[in-house]
Amino acid sequence: MNHKSAVLHAIHCVRRAALHILACAAMGACVAAAAGPAAAKPSGELRLYVLDCGTISAMDPALFGLTAGEVSREVTFITPCYLIVHPKGTLIWDVGQVPDQDVPDDGTEVVQQGILKAKRRLAPQLAALGFKPKDITYIAMSHYHADHTANANMFARSTWIVQQAEYDIMFSDAQVGIRMPDTYKDLKTARRITLNNADHDVFGDGTVIIKTAPGHTPGHQMLFLKLKKFGPLLLAGDLYHVPEERTLDRVPTFDFDAAMTRATRKRVDQFLEQTGATLWIQHDPPTYASLKKAPQFYD
Numbered sequence: 001m002n003h004k005s006a007v008l009h010a011i012h013c014v015r016r017a018a019l020h021i022l023a024c025a026a027m028g029a030c031v032a033a034a035a036g037p038a039a040a041k042p043s044g045e046l047r048l049y050v051l052d053c054g055t056i057s058a059m060d061p062a063l064f065g066l067t068a069g070e071v072s073r074e075v076t077f078i079t080p081c082y083l084i085v086h087p088k089g090t091l092i093w094d095v096g097q098v099p100d101q102d103v104p105d106d107g108t109e110v111v112q113q114g115i116l117k118a119k120r121r122l123a124p125q126l127a128a129l130g131f132k133p134k135d136i137t138y139i140a141m142s143h144y145h146a147d148h149t150a151n152a153n154m155f156a157r158s159t160w161i162v163q164q165a166e167y168d169i170m171f172s173d174a175q176v177g178i179r180m181p182d183t184y185k186d187l188k189t190a191r192r193i194t195l196n197n198a199d200h201d202v203f204g205d206g207t208v209i210i211k212t213a214p215g216h217t218p219g220h221q222m223l224f225l226k227l228k229k230f231g232p233l234l235l236a237g238d239l240y241h242v243p244e245e246r247t248l249d250r251v252p253t254f255d256f257d258a259a260m261t262r263a264t265r266k267r268v269d270q271f272l273e274q275t276g277a278t279l280w281i282q283h284d285p286p287t288y289a290s291l292k293k294a295p296q297f298y299d
């Protein structure tokens, strides 16, 4: 490019950016739009995006084996979803608690089942990063509880990574609590990688690993990431909900098997020590508050 055309090009770019800022300011959507698809194409490096899938109203600490005096704050939750972008494909980890079709996505908040709240749809958050649900290579959920499965049907064209024990309870005819089968029924016919209480190296290079972690539910699992800059990271699913479960050794009253949870937690502590991984308690609001949110990312 010669000097004149470089200058013209620069002017064109500045004008375009200015117009874009004006346009999106008018729509009140600058951050998402400015981050647009171009900014988010896979860079050849592993990336983790933290998405907003809602909040959960205050609950009785007794549900988590704690008294009000033992917790440092009201037991409210954040419910994130996570997108992992790898050079070989993508993985959506946990898919929210209110289905997109029930969220107006106009800034108003929906409340379902009395406590599950959401303001934003998941699909537009993916679109802002340049992805459509049908483009997502893999779907995995930490477990079947209703606050993790709301948009699972949206990913029926992805390959579903699930533990056999979790699959069995998800499609069991028995009365099962905290379950919304309608939200994931389309996964029944999806391509599937079924694990038998086992870990799974998603892209085959050791950077994205599903870790079996039974107890909270029969086939509960976690996600381990080896991020170049951030370092090793463990997304713990609902192995813990509030930090005091960890410090005071408490298990939620609604866990599938408390002894199994404790055995898993012990194994996870060893794993954290071996790897030096950071543990994120997914539902913990102070943890979430400290995180970079999409379109920012961890790499």
Ligand SMILES: [Zn+2]
Residues within 6 Å of the ligand: 145, 147, 148, 238, 283
């Ligand atoms: Zn949960």
